[in-house]
Amino acid sequence: MNLTLRIWRQQSAIAAGRFITYQVKDVTPDMSFLEMLDALNEDLINRKEPPIAFEHDCREGICGSCGFLVNGVAHGGQRGTTVCQLAMRFFKDGDTLTLEPWRARAFPVIRDLVVNRSAFDRIIQAGGFITAPTGGAPDANATLVQKEDADTSFDAAACIGCGACVAACPNAAAMLFTSAKITHLNSLPQGQPQREERSLSMVVAMRNELFGSCTNHGECEAVCPKQIPLEFIGKMNRDLIRALWHRHREPLVIPGTVQLPCAEDAHEHFHEDFRLPVQEIAHQDPLQKFQADLDPESQVRATK
Amino acid sequence: MLDARIPSGPIDQKWNKSRYEMKLVNPANRRKHSVIVVGAGLAGAAAAATLGQQGYHVHCFSYHDTPRRAHSIAAQGGINAAKNYRNDGDSVFRLFKDTVKGGDFRGREANVFRLAEVSVNIIDQCVAQGVPFAREYGGILDNRSFGGVQVERTFYARGQTGQQLLLGAYQALEEQVAAGRVTMHIRNELLDVVLVNGIARGIVTRDLVTGQIECHAADVVVLATGGYSNVFYLSTNAKASNCTAIWRAHRRGALFGNPCFTQIHPTCIPLSSEHQSKLTLMSESLRNDGRVWVPRKKHDTRAPKDIPEAERDYYLENRYPSFGNLVPRDVASRNAKEVCDEGRGVGPHGQGVYLDFADAIHRLGLETVREKYGNLFDIYQRITADDAYNVPMRIYPAPHYTMGGLWVDYHLMSTIPGLFVGGEANFSDHGANRLGASALMQGLADGYFVLPATVPDYLASTKLDSVSTSGPEFMAAKVEVENRIHKLLAIEGNRSPDSFHKEVGKIVWDNCGMARSDAGLRKALARIPELRDEFWHNLRIVGTGEELNQTLEKANRISDFLELAELMCVDALHRTESCGGHFRVESQTTDGEAKRDDANFSYAAAWEWRGVGQAPALHKEPLSFEYVPLSQRSYK
Numbered sequence: 001m002n003l004t005l006r007i008w009r010q011q012s013a014i015a016a017g018r019f020i021t022y023q024v025k026d027v028t029p030d031m032s033f034l035e036m037l038d039a040l041n042e043d044l045i046n047r048k049e050p051p052i053a054f055e056h057d058c059r060e061g062i063c064g065s066c067g068f069l070v071n072g073v074a075h076g077g078q079r080g081t082t083v084c085q086l087a088m089r090f091f092k093d094g095d096t097l098t099l100e101p102w103r104a105r106a107f108p109v110i111r112d113l114v115v116n117r118s119a120f121d122r123i124i125q126a127g128g129f130i131t132a133p134t135g136g137a138p139d140a141n142a143t144l145v146q147k148e149d150a151d152t153s154f155d156a157a158a159c160i161g162c163g164a165c166v167a168a169c170p171n172a173a174a175m176l177f178t179s180a181k182i183t184h185l186n187s188l189p190q191g192q193p194q195r196e197e198r199s200l201s202m203v204v205a206m207r208n209e210l211f212g213s214c215t216n217h218g219e220c221e222a223v224c225p226k227q228i229p230l231e232f233i234g235k236m237n238r239d240l241i242r243a244l245w246h247r248h249r250e251p252l253v254i255p256g257t258v259q260l261p262c263a264e265d266a267h268e269h270f271h272e273d274f275r276l277p278v279q280e281i282a283h284q285d286p287l288q289k290f291q292a293d294l295d296p297e298s299q300v301r302a303t304k
Numbered sequence: 305m306l307d308a309r310i311p312s313g314p315i316d317q318k319w320n321k322s323r324y325e326m327k328l329v330n331p332a333n334r335r336k337h338s339v340i341v342v343g344a345g346l347a348g349a350a351a352a353a354t355l356g357q358q359g360y361h362v363h364c365f366s367y368h369d370t371p372r373r374a375h376s377i378a379a380q381g382g383i384n385a386a387k388n389y390r391n392d393g394d395s396v397f398r399l400f401k402d403t404v405k406g407g408d409f410r411g412r413e414a415n416v417f418r419l420a421e422v423s424v425n426i427i428d429q430c431v432a433q434g435v436p437f438a439r440e441y442g443g444i445l446d447n448r449s450f451g452g453v454q455v456e457r458t459f460y461a462r463g464q465t466g467q468q469l470l471l472g473a474y475q476a477l478e479e480q481v482a483a484g485r486v487t488m489h490i491r492n493e494l495l496d497v498v499l500v501n502g503i504a505r506g507i508v509t510r511d512l513v514t515g516q517i518e519c520h521a522a523d524v525v526v527l528a529t530g531g532y533s534n535v536f537y538l539s540t541n542a543k544a545s546n547c548t549a550i551w552r553a554h555r556r557g558a559l560f561g562n563p564c565f566t567q568i569h570p571t572c573i574p575l576s577s578e579h580q581s582k583l584t585l586m587s588e589s590l591r592n593d594g595r596v597w598v599p600r601k602k603h604d605t606r607a608p609k610d611i612p613e614a615e616r617d618y619y620l621e622n623r624y625p626s627f628g629n630l631v632p633r634d635v636a637s638r639n640a641k642e643v644c645d646e647g648r649g650v651g652p653h654g655q656g657v658y659l660d661f662a663d664a665i666h667r668l669g670l671e672t673v674r675e676k677y678g679n680l681f682d683i684y685q686r687i688t689a690d691d692a693y694n695v696p697m698r699i700y701p702a703p704h705y706t707m708g709g710l711w712v713d714y715h716l717m718s719t720i721p722g723l724f725v726g727g728e729a730n731f732s733d734h735g736a737n738r739l740g741a742s743a744l745m746q747g748l749a750d751g752y753f754v755l756p757a758t759v760p761d762y763l764a765s766t767k768l769d770s771v772s773t774s775g776p777e778f779m780a781a782k783v784e785v786e787n788r789i790h791k792l793l794a795i796e797g798n799r800s801p802d803s804f805h806k807e808v809g810k811i812v813w814d815n816c817g818m819a820r821s822d823a824g825l826r827k828a829l830a831r832i833p834e835l836r837d838e839f840w841h842n843l844r845i846v847g848t849g850e851e852l853n854q855t856l857e858k859a860n861r862i863s864d865f866l867e868l869a870e871l872m873c874v875d876a877l878h879r880t881e882s883c884g885g886h887f888r889v890e891s892q893t894t895d896g897e898a899k900r901d902d903a904n905f906s907y908a909a910a911w912e913w914r915g916v917g918q919a920p921a922l923h924k925e926p927l928s929f930e931y932v933p934l935s936q937r938s939y940k
Contacts, residue, residue: 012851030576030688038581038802045800045855050847053854055369057542059582062467063373085686110513111852118490121370125482129475130434134354134752137425137432141389144443154436154461157468161372190434 001027001093005040007052008100010109013116017109019098029089033076034059034066036088053112059084061225064160067167068113069100074164074223082162082225102167106174106210117163119209120177126205127198128181130190149187156183158226165220165228171212176220178206179236180228186239196243203240306559306910306925309713310414315931316396319418322714323757327764334359335485337763338522340507342494342549344371346466346744347727348528349473350751351759356480358756360763363520364477364486365509367493367544367857372474375530375542376747379466380587382450382458383744385423390447394455396420402453403742404932406632407707407735408884408900410562410908413931414714415732422753423745427459429752433472437461450588450740458741463587463679469744473751492518493857494549495785497525497556497723500777501769504723508778508785512857515850517786519773524722524759527553528751531706531728533566535865535872536817537809539703540572540585546861547868550710550729558718559910559923561711561731563868564876567738567885568818569704570636573687574656583702584687586680588740591629591636593664593673594697596620598657602647608658608696619643627939634737634885634898635939637701641818644700651698660696701818705743707734707885708875711910711925715758716750719910722766724759726750731908736884789849792859797842801859804839804866808832812869816876821889825877829870833917836866871911871920878922881905902934 003024010017024040031039034056041051057065061082068083070076076086091097099113107115145153157180165176182199185191191198214233221230311322329337337360341352344366352364368374386399399420404411431437431445437459438446450458461468480486489509496508498519506521532547533539554560571586597618599611619639621628629636640657643649650656665673670693674681681692690697709731710718716732717724727747734742772778815821815828839862847853881901882891891899906928912921 028577028579031579032581032687035579035581039579041855042800042802045844045846048844048846051855053852057368057373057544058375058378059543060378060584062378062464063375063542065368065373081686087686087689089689114852117369121372121478121481121488124475124478129479130432131479132429132432132434132476133357134350134429134476134756135425137428140387140427140431140437141444143431145439146443147439147441150436150439153434154468157436157461157471158464160467161370184436185434188434188436190432 001029001088001091003027003036003091003094004096006096006098007112009052009112011111013108013110027088029087031088032059032084033070033086033088034084053114055114056084061085062160064162067102067162067164069098069102069167071098074102074167075162075225080225080227082160102163104163104166104172104211106172107163107166115163117161119211120161120163120174122209123174123178123202123205124181127194127201128185130185131194132190143189145189153184153187156180156187156228156232159184159228160226162225164223164225166211168219168223169212169214170217170219171215173214173220174206174209174211175214175233175236176224176228176230178202179232182236182239183232186235195239196246199236199239199243203236306711306719306923307713308412308925309715310412311714315413315417316421318414319421326757326761329760329764331359335361337361337524338363339524339526339759340365340520340522341526341528342507343374343528343530343727343729344368344474344477345374345376345528345530345727346470346473346747347729347751347755348526349374349470349477350748351526351528351726351755352486353473353476353480354752354756355759356477356483356485358760359485360760362480362486363489363522365489365492365494365507367491367512369490371477371488371490372471374470375545376470376744377467378540378542379744380463380585381589382448382460382465382741383426383469383748384450384457384739384741385427385459385745386420386457387424387427388457389445390456392455394457396424398455399423399457401932403733403739404735404929405935405937406737406739407733408737408898408937409735409902409906409929409932409934410565410883410927411733411735412908412927413929417931418754419733419746419749422749425753426745426748430469430472430748433476435461435468435472437468453739466744469748473748494529495552495788495860496781497553497720498778498781499556499720500771500775503721503766505771506773506778508781510785510789513852515848515853517782517789519778519782521771521773521778523763523768524724526724526726526755526759527710527729528726529729531709532865532868533703533706535809535869536703536813537805538575538580538583538813540569540583541703543582544857546864548861548864550725551864551868553710553718553720553723555913556720557913558720558723558725559711559912560708560871561908561910562708562736562875563872563911564816564820564879564886565707565731565736565884566703566872567633567705567707568637568701570633570640570701571659571699572702572704573684574651574698574700575653576688584683585702585704586684586697586699588633590659590677590680590697593668593676594629594659594661595663596629596636596640596657596659598643598648598650600648603654604648608650608660617643617648624939631939632737632937633740634887638818638887640699640701656698656700658696659699661692662696665693703813703817705738707731707736707738711908715761716754717758717762722762724755724762726755736886789856789860791840792843792856792863793845793849795841795843795845797844799838799842800844801855801862804835804843805858805862808835808862808866808869811835812872816873819887819889820876822877825873828873829877832866832870832873836870839863839866867916874920875909875911879905879909900936
């Protein structure tokens with residue numbers, strides 16, 4: 001079959017980008033989408049034109065490297081399928097396909113279809129781990145884990161960190177990604193000691209990375225190649241509220257961001273002179289704002 | 305020349321004794337030591353995280369956009385550990401024995417024993433990190449059987465064990481990044497190792513986004529950069545997996561161990577078109593219930609359902625009645641190749657055999673088969689559009705793992721002092737054939753337990769002068785790297801990097817793949833240098849070196865494959881015996897099985913670089929088997 005491709009070309013992060021149209025001939029149904037792009041790139045090299053930069057590695061749908069929008073749909077629209085596993089038999093002769101990178105403020109374009117997803121790593125750094133230094137672990141069967149909990153944990157841990165959820169979300173929210181990691185670790189007994197710090201810190205980190213908020217569109221779940229369910233966002237929000245009421249200490253240190261205490265704690269730990277203007281706190285720390293909304297007393301304090 | 309530094313004493317006390325004798329670094333002094341770890345897969349991420357926890361200042365390099373992408377993530381089946389939770393007779397000694405035998409007696413006993421010994425700690429460590437292993441209703445960990453062994457010692461997380469173990473190591477690594485003890489250098493590729501006064505003191509890297517060539521100095525360098533199956537072009541490895549790090553270290557003096565020991569996995573989806581960019585593995589577990597067959601008649605183009613039972617050849621069941629379809633990987637692969645070479649292969653290119661579930665569905669019912677293998681049938685359908693519940697799957701062997709790698713001693717140090725090598729990148733534990741579910745075990749054993757003991761010992765016992773990245777050795781290496789990049793860009797020929805990769809891959813596959821012959825290897829050795837020469841005169845890269853240029857990255861990696869391919873063939877030609885995955889057609893038993901030659905080849909071959917196109921020098925590390933007596937494997 002023959003296809004027309006409109007592909008986003010952008011030479012670097014600072015260069016302006018635009019769509020360029022290419023014709024691809026003799027595409028066979030058993031080719032994968034990326035093999036079709038390989039063929040186009042070979043053709044471009046023959047014509048001494050710069051090939052299209054796109055990310056890919058395992059081509060088995062597990063490493064999470066690949067991903068771009070095909071006609072506006074992340075990973076091309078086959079349920080539970082990354083674009084590397086998308087076969088060309090789902091398209092037909094004469095189709096015009098528009099390919100563009102993930103569009104999100106938190107994922108700046110590096111080149112063509114390649115974006116920078118380091119924001120995800122920083123969310124993990126904020127608390128997406130269980131502190132278990134090598135060497136001191138008890139016997140693996142010393143702590144029993146209910147099968148249901150282990151299964152829920154696994155369902156969440158299946159996330160491959162590709163970023164499709166962000167790209168599909170009208171708000172460019174990273175809630176599905178963050179909630180998957182929080183659910184993975186918070187569902188297990190091993191994850192309990194850090195449960196509250198983790199939930200608070202990761203949500204703050206997510207907000208600081210310029211991801212938007214969830215407004216329950218469900219687009220993320222629809223495009224997720226690992227079919228992570230939307231209910232994990234609800235679980236994360238429940239854990240967040242629980243953590244806000246229970247917490248007795250500050251969130252973990254988040255690299256690259258200014259740590260601000262919530263208004264409620266501020267008078268305990270900080271001298272009056274060191275307190276930042278309240279508006280600025282509210283602007284920078286979503287938790288503080290969140291808590292202020294919940295607690296009328298703190299609102300009174302905040303407006304003092 | 306080769307001192308493997310194996311501790312003396314009984315095999316079950318060697319590791320403890322060795323750890324007791326190792327020197328330590330005072331906690332207050334650790335942050336003054338810097339460690340470079342290249343690669344962030346299981347071995348690299350585990351080592352970087354653990355050394356960071358101990359207090360060293362670690363710099364970890366990855367060519368991916370995040371350490372979570374490393375190809376360890378694609379491992380499906382599971383990880384072995386001698387926990388004996390099943391009470392079915394497993395022990396550290398039995399895992400040790402199975403691994404030595406499975407490797408066809410070409411691994412080092414002391415290393416294999418240590419691997420079996422620490423396997424139990426790996427599972428504890430991973431569970432503590434929150435790896436969601438499969439569990440039973442009582443809450444304890446589940447086990448399954450794997451790769452034909454007689455105990456259930458494999459721990460698993462559905463079909464994504466590698467992913468879950470890697471995420472555990474990745475999260476531990478990111479925690480150290482947040483703590484400031486590990487500095488991650490993402491999208492950075494190693495292009496050279498720098499030696500000062502004969503010891504490894506740093507690396508030269510290329511920033512893949514800006515193209516900048518940079519030098520990094522440290523007290524010790526650890527390579528954990530994976531295997532080199534992509535030398536075949538088509539393999540189950542990820543597209544970017546390459547040999548550049550270990551090959552550049554080899555060129556700087558690290559000996560290369562057993563380069564011809566590669567594993568061809570029997571159950572992969574066959575090649576369908578010339579555009580195909582990689583091969584996809586279907587879990588070995590399918591052979592538990594699927595029956596392998598081909599038509600008895602040559603070039604039989606009938607649909608499988610039209611071929612009557614009497615005209616089908618269930619060749620594994622017929623030839624190996626006691627193991628049947630569950631023979632080890634090397635045996636299953638070789639037999640598939642044989643029947644296809646006879647012209648009895650199936651599918652559009654005749655390169656495939658049937659893996660038939662009709663009997664299993666009849667015996668167990670459709671629902672049971674769906675429950676056991678449903679996700680694999682889905683993967684198969686996604687790629688081939690065939691419904692394996694109704695028509696037999698077609699499978700064919702594909703390059704999967706490399707047992708060879710940089711030669712290392714018991715401490716996992718290469719022949720360059722201060723250069724350590726972990727995981728698939730080293731040659732140490734699997735001999736001539738790796739058993740299923742052992743790769744994850746080795747990567748994590750090296751990363752969590754072995755390197756974090758041996759690297760500090762090296763730091764404590766070595767006098768390290770201060771070095772600067774502006775020193776002459778660094779500057780010289782940097783200029784060399786820059787010149788090589790410029791040379792690649794300046795060729796301006798007519799062929800793309802991929803076209804060379806496909807061609808060299810086919811040469812190595814045809815002549816140094818599942819069956820190797822004297823004549824074939826000589827043919828390959830004549831052809832590879834010609835192709836390499838053409839590469840350096842007729843390559844075309846579009847774009848510059850100062851930008852994200854994926855074509856340049858590929859070309860640079862292929863330039864190393866073109867040298868490694870030659871060494872593989874040299875090694876395969878010199879080893880005139882058959883062992884494990886290395887099958888020399890001249891050395892087989894009367895019924896066509898691999899025949900070892902222990903009198904002449906009971907050694908690890910370690911090759912020394914002598915220059916491009918120069919014959920490498922062979923060094924031998926003799927292997928002795930005190931605990932597992934040498935015997936011929938038989939699966940009849």
